[in-house]
Amino acid sequence: MPAIPSPSPPPLPPLFRCRLRPPSVLLTTHCIYRPEPPSNAAVGGGSFFPGAIGASRADWQSSCAILASKVAVSQQQDHHHDQHLPDDASPPATGDSEQIHDEEVPAMVVNGHKASDGSGSLDLVPVGNTGSNLLPRPLTIADLSPAPMHGSQLRVAYQGVPGAYSEAAAGKAYPGCEAIPCDQFEVAFQAVELWIADRAVLPVENSLGGSIHRNYDLLLRHRLHIVGEVQLPVHHCLLALPGVRREYLTRVISHPQALAQCELTLTKMGLNVVREAVDDTAGAAEYVAAHGLQDTAAIASARAAHLYGLEVLADGIQDDSSNVTRFVMLAREPIIPRTDRPFKTSIVFAHDREGTSVLFKVLSAFAFRDISLTKIESRPHRGRPIRVVDDANLGGTAKHFEYMFYVDFEASMADVRAQNALAEIQEFTSFLRS
Numbered sequence: 001m002p003a004i005p006s007p008s009p010p011p012l013p014p015l016f017r018c019r020l021r022p023p024s025v026l027l028t029t030h031c032i033y034r035p036e037p038p039s040n041a042a043v044g045g046g047s048f049f050p051g052a053i054g055a056s057r058a059d060w061q062s063s064c065a066i067l068a069s070k071v072a073v074s075q076q077q078d079h080h081h082d083q084h085l086p087d088d089a090s091p092p093a094t095g096d097s098e099q100i101h102d103e104e105v106p107a108m109v110v111n112g113h114k115a116s117d118g119s120g121s122l123d124l125v126p127v128g129n130t131g132s133n134l135l136p137r138p139l140t141i142a143d144l145s146p147a148p149m150h151g152s153q154l155r156v157a158y159q160g161v162p163g164a165y166s167e168a169a170a171g172k173a174y175p176g177c178e179a180i181p182c183d184q185f186e187v188a189f190q191a192v193e194l195w196i197a198d199r200a201v202l203p204v205e206n207s208l209g210g211s212i213h214r215n216y217d218l219l220l221r222h223r224l225h226i227v228g229e230v231q232l233p234v235h236h237c238l239l240a241l242p243g244v245r246r247e248y249l250t251r252v253i254s255h256p257q258a259l260a261q262c263e264l265t266l267t268k269m270g271l272n273v274v275r276e277a278v279d280d281t282a283g284a285a286e287y288v289a290a291h292g293l294q295d296t297a298a299i300a301s302a303r304a305a306h307l308y309g310l311e312v313l314a315d316g317i318q319d320d321s322s323n324v325t326r327f328v329m330l331a332r333e334p335i336i337p338r339t340d341r342p343f344k345t346s347i348v349f350a351h352d353r354e355g356t357s358v359l360f361k362v363l364s365a366f367a368f369r370d371i372s373l374t375k376i377e378s379r380p381h382r383g384r385p386i387r388v389v390d391d392a393n394l395g396g397t398a399k400h401f402e403y404m405f406y407v408d409f410e411a412s413m414a415d416v417r418a419q420n421a422l423a424e425i426q427e428f429t430s431f432l433r434s
């Protein structure tokens, strides 16, 4: 008699967390990363990036391509045509076609930049909103008090000012949302916690610059949940006041990641300029414009040029044409893990007893269950950065750095393999959070 397939395990009950070892061993998992469909109101409202970046169903598929091992070719072809994501559009993983990667997204969808195929620029600026005085002012720490009730449009906090890549990522993650600029990452976290915003969209990693450590640290300090992720192709431009020529420039300002992503190209261009870091790319553009700086250029998006009245002196100056930044979508409530679609789960853990073999054991817990890891990151353990150990080789003691380890793996917490892996891991970790 053929074996009856066992039904897929039910989602983890909330009690699962309580069953984990108390306080010396915490566990946190956030299940990512099936992007949430936009709310009906947000789709209908369309005040933010209507029909623009990420508004198509296939963009959602591409943004979770790292989760899905396979996505149907026909959906890949839909990519440039679909304009709206049905409320519960989940790409069937058919197992017989190629992954969709964001690098395959043509320049037409990049940061308001003109299409490489000549199909015209994506003018994402709402009509009449071309003066920086009309743009929303970023929230600061002083603005943070519990929010009054607001309308039904999804409000998404991001770090930066209008024209920042993070704003574009917010629009990709939640088409039609109201994007709320915040002057710091911390403020974006707090805006969600205080119900000023419903979600936050924050960068965690860039294909050229690597991890954005600040946000890893903040993820641990705040109790928000990762509910999805988006990848945004980042296409940098060199912007200056109208009429300014390259040879006049003595300074280039931008976000440190953007400066790093363009370092080689700036050198190759032969510019004799100092580099200066500011809070965000679009803020750099705004600064150049607001101060009428003739000797300073900003690295920012074409959309920022448009918003702040600057000219594009050079286009596509990132050192790698497939420059992509990965953003996480954060919410107050977790999403319910399922097994009927590809999921990614993130955990963070520390250990205090068994030395370096703990890391090996944790990775083995996944490997034995055939669960793939997509990312591992270590950060110094705040509050306990150093561990003193007996060192037989030295005949004394040695000091080791202590770390928090962040791991992303390709399984849902509704998957019994993931449940068993985490149950095993909590046996030899001092702190585990998912």
Ligand SMILES: O=C(O)C(=O)C[C@]1(C(=O)O)C=C[C@@H](O)C=C1
Pocket (backbone or CB within 6 Å): 159, 160, 163, 164, 165, 166, 167, 203, 206, 212, 234, 255, 257, 258, 279, 280, 281, 282, 325
């Ligand atoms: O400054 C911006 O425009 C941002 O959105 C920030 C940020 C980052 O933090 O890495 C986002 C994407 C790009 O990689 C460059 C900068």
